[in-house]
Amino acid sequence: MKHYSNLESLENFEATVDLALELKKNPFVFEELGKRKTIALVFFNNSLRTRLSTEKAARNLGMDVMVLNVSDSWNLEFGDGTVMNLDTAEHIKEATQVIAQYADIIAVRAFAGLKDKVADATEKVLNAFIKYAGVPIVNMESALSHPLQGLTDAVTIKETVTKKRPKVVLSWAPHPRALPHAVANSFVKSMKLCDVEFVITNPVGYDLDPKITKGITINHNQQEALKDADVVYVKNWSSFDDYGQVTNTDSHWMMTKEKLGHAIFMHCLPVRRNVVVEDAVLDSDQSVVIQQARNRTYAAQAVLKTLLENIT
Amino acid sequence: MKHYSNLESLENFEATVDLALELKKNPFVFEELGKRKTIALVFFNNSLRTRLSTEKAARNLGMDVMVLNVSDSWNLEFGDGTVMNLDTAEHIKEATQVIAQYADIIAVRAFAGLKDKVADATEKVLNAFIKYAGVPIVNMESALSHPLQGLTDAVTIKETVTKKRPKVVLSWAPHPRALPHAVANSFVKSMKLCDVEFVITNPVGYDLDPKITKGITINHNQQEALKDADVVYVKNWSSFDDYGQVTNTDSHWMMTKEKLGHAIFMHCLPVRRNVVVEDAVLDSDQSVVIQQARNRTYAAQAVLKTLLENIT
Amino acid sequence: MKHYSNLESLENFEATVDLALELKKNPFVFEELGKRKTIALVFFNNSLRTRLSTEKAARNLGMDVMVLNVSDSWNLEFGDGTVMNLDTAEHIKEATQVIAQYADIIAVRAFAGLKDKVADATEKVLNAFIKYAGVPIVNMESALSHPLQGLTDAVTIKETVTKKRPKVVLSWAPHPRALPHAVANSFVKSMKLCDVEFVITNPVGYDLDPKITKGITINHNQQEALKDADVVYVKNWSSFDDYGQVTNTDSHWMMTKEKLGHAIFMHCLPVRRNVVVEDAVLDSDQSVVIQQARNRTYAAQAVLKTLLENIT
Numbered sequence: 001m002k003h004y005s006n007l008e009s010l011e012n013f014e015a016t017v018d019l020a021l022e023l024k025k026n027p028f029v030f031e032e033l034g035k036r037k038t039i040a041l042v043f044f045n046n047s048l049r050t051r052l053s054t055e056k057a058a059r060n061l062g063m064d065v066m067v068l069n070v071s072d073s074w075n076l077e078f079g080d081g082t083v084m085n086l087d088t089a090e091h092i093k094e095a096t097q098v099i100a101q102y103a104d105i106i107a108v109r110a111f112a113g114l115k116d117k118v119a120d121a122t123e124k125v126l127n128a129f130i131k132y133a134g135v136p137i138v139n140m141e142s143a144l145s146h147p148l149q150g151l152t153d154a155v156t157i158k159e160t161v162t163k164k165r166p167k168v169v170l171s172w173a174p175h176p177r178a179l180p181h182a183v184a185n186s187f188v189k190s191m192k193l194c195d196v197e198f199v200i201t202n203p204v205g206y207d208l209d210p211k212i213t214k215g216i217t218i219n220h221n222q223q224e225a226l227k228d229a230d231v232v233y234v235k236n237w238s239s240f241d242d243y244g245q246v247t248n249t250d251s252h253w254m255m256t257k258e259k260l261g262h263a264i265f266m267h268c269l270p271v272r273r274n275v276v277v278e279d280a281v282l283d284s285d286q287s288v289v290i291q292q293a294r295n296r297t298y299a300a301q302a303v304l305k306t307l308l309e310n311i312t
Numbered sequence: 313m314k315h316y317s318n319l320e321s322l323e324n325f326e327a328t329v330d331l332a333l334e335l336k337k338n339p340f341v342f343e344e345l346g347k348r349k350t351i352a353l354v355f356f357n358n359s360l361r362t363r364l365s366t367e368k369a370a371r372n373l374g375m376d377v378m379v380l381n382v383s384d385s386w387n388l389e390f391g392d393g394t395v396m397n398l399d400t401a402e403h404i405k406e407a408t409q410v411i412a413q414y415a416d417i418i419a420v421r422a423f424a425g426l427k428d429k430v431a432d433a434t435e436k437v438l439n440a441f442i443k444y445a446g447v448p449i450v451n452m453e454s455a456l457s458h459p460l461q462g463l464t465d466a467v468t469i470k471e472t473v474t475k476k477r478p479k480v481v482l483s484w485a486p487h488p489r490a491l492p493h494a495v496a497n498s499f500v501k502s503m504k505l506c507d508v509e510f511v512i513t514n515p516v517g518y519d520l521d522p523k524i525t526k527g528i529t530i531n532h533n534q535q536e537a538l539k540d541a542d543v544v545y546v547k548n549w550s551s552f553d554d555y556g557q558v559t560n561t562d563s564h565w566m567m568t569k570e571k572l573g574h575a576i577f578m579h580c581l582p583v584r585r586n587v588v589v590e591d592a593v594l595d596s597d598q599s600v601v602i603q604q605a606r607n608r609t610y611a612a613q614a615v616l617k618t619l620l621e622n623i624t
Numbered sequence: 625m626k627h628y629s630n631l632e633s634l635e636n637f638e639a640t641v642d643l644a645l646e647l648k649k650n651p652f653v654f655e656e657l658g659k660r661k662t663i664a665l666v667f668f669n670n671s672l673r674t675r676l677s678t679e680k681a682a683r684n685l686g687m688d689v690m691v692l693n694v695s696d697s698w699n700l701e702f703g704d705g706t707v708m709n710l711d712t713a714e715h716i717k718e719a720t721q722v723i724a725q726y727a728d729i730i731a732v733r734a735f736a737g738l739k740d741k742v743a744d745a746t747e748k749v750l751n752a753f754i755k756y757a758g759v760p761i762v763n764m765e766s767a768l769s770h771p772l773q774g775l776t777d778a779v780t781i782k783e784t785v786t787k788k789r790p791k792v793v794l795s796w797a798p799h800p801r802a803l804p805h806a807v808a809n810s811f812v813k814s815m816k817l818c819d820v821e822f823v824i825t826n827p828v829g830y831d832l833d834p835k836i837t838k839g840i841t842i843n844h845n846q847q848e849a850l851k852d853a854d855v856v857y858v859k860n861w862s863s864f865d866d867y868g869q870v871t872n873t874d875s876h877w878m879m880t881k882e883k884l885g886h887a888i889f890m891h892c893l894p895v896r897r898n899v900v901v902e903d904a905v906l907d908s909d910q911s912v913v914i915q916q917a918r919n920r921t922y923a924a925q926a927v928l929k930t931l932l933e934n935i936t
Contacts, residue, residue, distance in 0.1 A: 028348055036652055038680060048386070048407070052378055052414040056350060059376050064683050066676055074672070083898040085800050090894035094906075094913065095672070098893060101918035102676040176397050269410060270402035274395040282406075289406065294413035340660055360698070360719070364690055364726040368662060371688050488709050581722060582714035586707040594718075601718065606725035 114244030150186030201225030426556030462498030513537030738868030774810030
């Protein structure tokens with residue numbers, strides 16, 4: 001693996017899930033591996049969980065960590081051949097290469113703009129880092145994917161559910177603001193790589209990118225979809241067809257204790273209580289959201305360990 | 313001690329003061345104690361001294377440090393049962409537990425709003441961390457108290473004043489802006505725990521919370537109060553009765569060389585020169601404000617050492 | 625060397641250049657030197673390269689690093705005797721001394737305001753740190769100089785150019801915004817200390833401070849100046865005579881492949897493509913700008929090593 005840009009980057013998904021679970025038991029066993037190595041965490045968007053868990057993961061491996069919160073005043077140019085006499089002060093070609101002079105691995109977060117489907121699909125920030133930096137790049141949530149979260153989710157299911165081939169349901173939830181598709185996309189990809197029965201349920205008009213959900217059952221009837229579920233993963237996303245729009249805030253899609261049945265409840269957080277999911281679910285033993293958050297460290301650590309081993 | 317929320321948290325105040333003085337002589341003697349342990353410093357308000365000194369203290373103990381400056385965009389919900397369909401994006405229940413997944417100790421700063429006495433008295437941020445996080449919490453200044461400062465102040469007095477049972481005066485000073493009561497409150501509590509003769513002097517209308525000053529002489533005549541003082545601690549606070557208001561800016565309350573006499577001068581900093589205290593005091597040998605700032609490291613280190621020893 | 629405020633601070637410039645090149649080959653050979661030592665990086669202005677490279681340099685030496693981004697809300701007072709009853713909340717006297725209580729070395733960045741030539745020339749922030757802090761100060765770009773960049777530039781030339789006494793040309797370039805003189809000033813000083821033939825070319829009205837360029841040829845004809853150049857260092861600066869003004873944006877001063885000839889191309893970055901220099905130069909093998917950025921680490925490391933050795 002040269003970069004961790006997506007779940008497909010992993011050469012062996014299942015082995016990586018197992019490695020994360022091993023690291024959770026013995027987080028410091030590879031603390032010599034990252035010695036004298038530096039990771040730069042570059043955030044074009046805010047972060048709590050991803051920042052802290054990736055920083056912790058890197059330190060567990062003995063790495064130094066440099067956090068760079070990119071302010072709005074750092075106007076980057078992405079165009080080829082642009083005469084940069086207006087707002088942009090630095091070209092992404094230089095910016096990426098420069099950061100790479102001070103870091104052995106670069107992790108980068110750059111959300112979808114949710115205004116232009118074609119533009120978001122180019123993953124211009126993530127791909128520019130991959131193209132120019134010359135060091136391994138880790139995706140800390142890009143326009144279309146959040147593979148550290150997707151990996152964490154598989155780790156959490158494997159850790160929690162003992163049943164063979166459990167039924168996992170990704171259930172859309174309402175939200176007042178337009179959210180990206182990255183988490184949902186990566187959860188779908190993650191479940192495709194796991195030995196689970198997987199169903200997605202969302203309102204009409206909210207189907208995810210069909211290239212990603214290809215082969216997966218999408219049921220617009222939430223009640224049917226949730227039947228006999230072992231794991232319910234709740235997440236809002238904005239419309240993909242009416243790109244980036246909030247066309248539905250129907251509170252009937254909120255997850256409730258009743259709908260959940262005996263399934264475990266998962267969510268990537270942050271979560272709006274009593275909008276996305278009712279208190280009774282989050283405050284019950286069936287919720288594993290905090291465990292999911294904890295597993296972010298070990299998923300990141302498994303990825304960083306793999307990348308470090310490939311650095312001579 | 314499970315948490316360091318207030319000076320009362322310390323099981324043995326005097327021993328902690330002595331420990332801080334020991335650590336000042338040998339700061340690195342416990343540098344193995346915090347190895348593989350992480351402290352998250354969570355700031356809801358700006359910080360210079362507290363951030364640097366707590367970070368330094370943690371590193372002296374071998375800990376990793378993650379600093380989290382909470383931006384205004386992280387709107388936290390504190391209400392129970394709220395339908396979070398407006399501005400708040402994450403509930404404090406999740407936020408605190410999540411940070412605790414990545415940190416062995418969490419230190420938190422959340423100032424008083426100074427608008428609502430009852431609300432400030434609930435210490436909602438600090439207490440939410442204590443209630444939900446599940447790891448030791450350190451108060452880096454809350455609405456009502458600043459126990460790291462209060463401990464430092466006792467350390468500095470013990471280090472500086474050889475006289476038995478010295479006279480210590482807390483003298484209010486004018487200030488153009490409304491400041492919280494936290495530092496003054498914790499200094500009062502600290503002095504109650506020391507073997508000193510303690511007097512507070514402030515204008516009428518500026519008495520601190522009587523629950524905190526119970527048993528302490530408050531003299532509204534500054535000249536009388538300062539008589540034969542060995543230590544003068546100067547600090548502004550806004551009115552407690554007219555909660556959070558600045559009802560008095562009388563420059564006659566400013567500390568001067570003449571008023572100070574032979575006492576040493578203390579202040580937590582930052583300090584407005586020639587408003588709170590005249591240059592001649594700050595620039596004299598009687599001022600120990602820089603030493604006080606230095607001692608912040610060792611007070612924090614004593615607290616962190618004690619908390620670390622209780623973590624298995 | 626007590627402080628690294630300027631290139632003149634170095635007791636032996638050439639030995640420091642050589643040390644940087646040695647450190648590039650063996651960055652970790654002095655990793656015990658900075659153990660238990662802390663550097664505070666204090667930024668009054670944004671930074672990418674300087675922050676990351678100085679942080680990396682310090683960690684390569686085993687130091688702890690505390691980054692302090694000074695927000696606008698930290699209004700510092702610089703005046704003597706000021707009655708601080710308006711906007712300023714802390715005097716630089718206290719601020720500098722306080723930071724020094726938590727750091728063994730302080731590095732500080734404070735750009736020129738470019739509004740008042742006399743005020744900028746006082747270097748009030750840098751000099752206040754030197755005057756009050758009581759610990760070694762490193763200049764991470766002040767109003768008038770950027771000696772870490774100047775040292776890097778000499779390192780890069782020595783590393784790249786084998787020819788004896790090469791011809792080095794500092795060539796002004798157009799830029800839409802008013803930029804400081806610090807990088808240009810330090811490059812001039814650096815070249816004065818190297819065994820090179822040095823020429824500056826800039827438009828009429830853009831001559832740098834004559835006190836700095838004394839003894840150096842300034843040729844207002846770019847074509848003549850660039851003739852037979854081995855190294856071309858391109859940089860914009862605002863007018864020194866019409867202080868801080870942009871009086872010329874003539875695109876004919878942009879560096880092109882044709883003008884560059886066989887010289888290597890240097891720039892401190894960030895650089896505006898096709899305004900300061902055309903793509904064909906930056907994307908050619910003649911450009912060493914990324915190597916220059918990399919060398920920032922080793923120049924800073926050479927400086928920090930020298931300062932650390934002087935701390936008992």
